[in-house]
Amino acid sequence: MTLAHDIQRxxxxxxxxxxxxxPPYVSHVDRMLDAMGWSSADVAGELKALGLEVRAExxxxxxxxxxxxxEYGSLxxxxxxxxxxxxxxxAGAAVTTGGPGILVIVSGPVVSELEFSHGANALGAGxxxxxxxxxxxxxxxxxxxxxxxxxxxxxxxxxxxxLGFCVAEHPADTEWAPFHTQFGLAPADxxxxxxxxxxxxxxxxxxxxxxxxxxxxxxxxxAHYGSTSYYWRGFGNPRRSGYLTVLSxxxxxxxxxxxxxxxxxxxxxxxxxxxxxxxxRLGRLPRESRxxxxxxxxxPRGPVGLEEQLTFVESGCAGGRFSxxxxxxxxxYTVSRKVGS
Amino acid sequence: MNxxxxxxCDADCEMLVSPIPRPKVPAFKVAQRAARRGVYFVxxxxxxxxxxxxxxxxxxxxRGISTVALWSKQDPSRPLTPPELDRVVRESEGxxxxxxxxxxxSCSSSSSLDSIFLQQRGVVALPxxxxxxxxxxxxxxxxxxxxGAIPSIVLEHPIQALGAGDIERRAQELLCNLxxxxx
Numbered sequence: 001m002t003l004a005h006d007i008q009r010x011x012x013x014x015x016x017x018x019x020x021x022x023p024p025y026v027s028h029v030d031r032m033l034d035a036m037g038w039s040s041a042d043v044a045g046e047l048k049a050l051g052l053e054v055r056a057e058x059x060x061x062x063x064x065x066x067x068x069x070x071e072y073g074s075l076x077x078x079x080x081x082x083x084x085x086x087x088x089x090x091a092g093a094a095v096t097t098g099g100p101g102i103l104v105i106v107s108g109p110v111v112s113e114l115e116f117s118h119g120a121n122a123l124g125a126g127x128x129x130x131x132x133x134x135x136x137x138x139x140x141x142x143x144x145x146x147x148x149x150x151x152x153x154x155x156x157x158x159x160x161x162x163l164g165f166c167v168a169e170h171p172a173d174t175e176w177a178p179f180h181t182q183f184g185l186a187p188a189d190x191x192x193x194x195x196x197x198x199x200x201x202x203x204x205x206x207x208x209x210x211x212x213x214x215x216x217x218x219x220x221x222x223a224h225y226g227s228t229s230y231y232w233r234g235f236g237n238p239r240r241s242g243y244l245t246v247l248s249x250x251x252x253x254x255x256x257x258x259x260x261x262x263x264x265x266x267x268x269x270x271x272x273x274x275x276x277x278x279x280x281r282l283g284r285l286p287r288e289s290r291x292x293x294x295x296x297x298x299x300p301r302g303p304v305g306l307e308e309q310l311t312f313v314e315s316g317c318a319g320g321r322f323s324x325x326x327x328x329x330x331x332x333y334t335v336s337r338k339v340g341s
Numbered sequence: 342m343n344x345x346x347x348x349x350c351d352a353d354c355e356m357l358v359s360p361i362p363r364p365k366v367p368a369f370k371v372a373q374r375a376a377r378r379g380v381y382f383v384x385x386x387x388x389x390x391x392x393x394x395x396x397x398x399x400x401x402x403x404r405g406i407s408t409v410a411l412w413s414k415q416d417p418s419r420p421l422t423p424p425e426l427d428r429v430v431r432e433s434e435g436x437x438x439x440x441x442x443x444x445x446x447s448c449s450s451s452s453s454l455d456s457i458f459l460q461q462r463g464v465v466a467l468p469x470x471x472x473x474x475x476x477x478x479x480x481x482x483x484x485x486x487x488x489g490a491i492p493s494i495v496l497e498h499p500i501q502a503l504g505a506g507d508i509e510r511r512a513q514e515l516l517c518n519l520x521x522x523x524x
Contacts, residue, residue: 024359098446151481152480
């Protein structure tokens with residue numbers, strides 16, 4: 001028996017995201033379990049609505065298959081526990097026509113400790129920590145979110161981030177407080193945060209000379225007519241995933257001159273709007289809307305119902321003036337967990 | 342230790358650990374016909390779902406068939422919450438429970454699971470799906486063991502961009518299909 005044979009066995013069993021996996025040999029899984037602080041008999045979490053009990057051993061096997069190092073153990077445990085929070089709706093993310101990936105946002109000292117890339121190509125870094133941790137979340141969605149393979153995936157298009165989608169924030173010298181402080185964690189913490197999201201929309205602005213102009217450009221991107229959430233708008237729940245803006249250093253320098261984070265959030269909330277009448281004309285809103293959705297002809301309308309659904313992360317490298325908007329999937333809650341106890 | 346670095350020396354005889362959890366659910370009996378000639382609707386919130394169900398309710402009432410309730414679940418992309426399930430069990434009283442209209446991946450999966458959870462509690466519950474999602478329930482039932490298949494009612498897709506005439510047609514289609522499940 002060879003390694004190549006075992007990789008093929010994994011394909012044959014459906015233990016794959018389409019790419020070859022590291023075969024989950026029991027010795028490797030045991031090392032990963034130790035690193036995660038679990039034993040093989042432990043239960044990592046339950047998805048009661050699917051009748052699923054997810055054993056720690058299955059989570060560790062998934063981490064091995066994704067190519068994660070055991071050194072990532074405490075981060076992976078926090079990430080797995082976040083994925084198995086029922087409100088996150090892992091199954092919904094797996095099967096929805098919206099086809100979201102699981103975006104993993106890593107922030108705090110753990111970014112340096114585990115050597116996550118937060119510079120060049122931050123949203124698609126060819127670095128082991130980013131690539132394998134993002135892949136782990138995607139494999140968990142496939143293995144657990146589909147309830148043992150019984151639920152069918154219906155993503156109309158999906159996006160490349162379904163294979164793995166991880167961004168790390170700069171661990172130092174950010175203009176604003178660390179990303180995870182937007183979710184109630186302390187600035188000094190390390191954290192992992194997850195959202196089910198569409199792919200990133202690039203926001204190019206090389207000639208703006210103020211933060212206002214940068215944010216106006218970002219607001220336009222959030223509010224484009226195809227923007228995902230115009231009807232549901234997160235059900236008015238601040239924990240529902242909204243829109244994450246990834247601010248690159250040169251945009252951030254301009255924005256930070258003019259805005260605090262709260263002020264920038266307020267600005268985007270107020271400026272990310274379109275004409276409701278046009279949204280109805282184009283078919284982005286139903287002609288007959290339910291009253292709960294408060295569709296008011298003649299008024300502007302944005303794709304988020306609450307400004308708390310707008311968040312920011314600082315990442316990427318200097319040299320270009322590109323930021324990104326990442327739209328969340330409305331059926332999902334953002335979940336943030338401290339790494340380590 | 343780096344897992345891939347170890348694989349050369351211990352690949353010969355090592356067991357592979359499955360990463361996939363399987364549902365653990367008790368076997369249950371399926372009822373396909375309501376005890377009472379009435380219908381209980383749970384709406385999915387999807388655009389036009391409520392309009393189709395409301396029109397179906399009117400058509401039923403024109404034929405002397407009572408509607409016990411029509412309300413919307415909290416979230417189309419998730420199964421009914423335990424309090425919502427309790428409510429259906431408490432209120433449906435032997436009528437036919439229809440959960441729909443589901444016209445997307447997550448709401449079809451959720452509505453199908455809802456029908457299973459309610460059947461497990463002795464309620465005659467069926468999902469109302471649309472054609473692209475018609476296979477969702479049989480797939481789930483391939484693992485969730487029961488003494489028979491839960492039927493589903495399948496309507497034409499889509500439901501989200503319909504005029505009044507199409508809503509009427511979907512409601513008539515639903516009406517025709519549900520009759521077989523009433524006593």
